[in-house]
Amino acid sequence: MPNRPSAPPARDPASSPAEEPVRRRPMGGRPRDPQIDGAILGAVRALLAEEGYAKLSFETVARRAGVTRPTIYRRWSSKAQLVHEAVFPTPGHAPLIPDTGDFAADVRRMVATTVASYSRPEARAALPGLFGDLHDRPDLRATVIDGLETRVREHFRSLVAAAVARGEVRADADADVVFDALMGAVFNRTVVRGDMSEAFVEGLAGVVVEGVRGRE
Template identity: 35%
Template sequence: MLRGDITAAIRRALMQELAAVGYGRLSIEAVARRAGVSKTAIYRRWGSKVELVLDIVAAAAHGKLPALDTGSLRGDLALLFQVVAHALRHPLASQIIPDLLAEAARNPAIDETLQKVLRARQQEIGGHMIELAVRRGELPADTDPEAAVDLIVGPLYWRLAIARNPLSDSYLETLVEAVAVGLGAGAAVPRPRRTAPADR
């Protein structure tokens, strides 16, 4: 195998092992066996199990979210909910992230990396979507982006990752409306208010 191939094979094997047995029971030996490489090949690249796992998480976090700008806050919310619902079906979200969140309570290095990734994502979503909505005059100028992200991401995360109830299209429509109104957008008249300074 070429160098890059070996690294990719190890990463793939790690994801599969993590999903199958969890961080606590994960052994470098099993990852090596699954990847078809020697333990030395792994230790040459990563010093320890923690480093290997953190590297994967950081790599996964580099995948950019699609830019959300459908022209309205409600449209942006609907699109984001679809992206989030899709992402929460990936094993990374349903098995590996919960495992690492649990581990983070015991391991400061994992905790720090996860928080960095989460904060960056929050920033990306909150900063961008809220800023657009404020500029369009849909949300008050003093909207707190961090609190907004809690309201935007929380309900769907709770439903899919914790309570694990199914989604329906009508549920998502109701949620879009509830979150938009909760954020401070006017009630559901499909005519956006234009009270912002005309900077566009």
């Protein structure tokens, strides 16, 4: 009777990586690597200054930063979120103008700080594109811009309230209207027209302070 062929030896799973089951990471994954984040955000700023908002994509950022597109997607779900974090501070770290007890000086400092921020090449390239992308996306706007704006706006309200209490500002002055006037003027003159002059800073601050000055 012929010998029956022996069964093949059992395969050791450890010796066959291609057949190993996929091991998924626990929910939440590993902590983000700040060096990778820094490389990505730096690439965004450089590309904005060189090529503008329209040409920027996750692909071009990945190439410049030396990472893969999935690496970026795991951190930022949209181009607008990525650009905003690269160009502007996060809500928890937005610089706020201290209340010095001199409203005119505080307004001038606020205008000068905003002009300096908006004047950066990456900011001038990013802002029009960001506002265009967010115009019809209130859900995206809420996660990208509103947190930062809300914090700064609330701080400005407190500056105005303190100035009202000191008699520097009229009691009926609307802090939100004043804030919008400041930000709108700075955006138009700095981003649209490219005027970052000291004369503009002084002129805008003077007009705003005079417009809300308390009655003696």
